[in-house]
Amino acid sequence: MPGSAGFPSSARVRKRAEFQRIQSGGRRVTTEHFVFVLAATPEGMRGPRLGITASRKVGVAVVRNRAKRLCRVAFRSTPELWPVGCDVVVIVRKSLGELGAAAVISEWRAVAAVLGRRARDVASAAPARHKEP
DSSP states (O other): OTTTTSOOGGGBOOSHHHHHHHHHHOEEEEOSSEEEEEEEOOTTOOSOEEEEEEOTTTOSHHHHHHHHHHHHHHHHHOGGGSOTTEEEEEEEOSOOTTOOHHHHHHHHHHTHHHHHHHHHHHHHHHHHHHTOO
């Protein structure tokens, strides 16, 4: 049953142009293993959306896919960190090694205050950006 894990396409950043928009104009928060880039969701889109980037520097395909799975689990487990109307791209900086989901979630929650400030900055700047012709 593909897709039954509870992460619908409406909750994902999927297109290259969307990744580029978020990464070029977003606000960044850096941790030991991750870089979070937050940007306002385009008009007509709902809820927080997640995009994940894990380059070959992180490791082989198995390691990158595990890191992305852990990011999806952490994103679903921490809805309080992601306000509605916010797109998030998570860049995996280095291999997570033996870290489990609990360790990833605790690393994300450790920067909750900073993420909240960046999300508010993004939300306050969004209306001005959307009104431009």
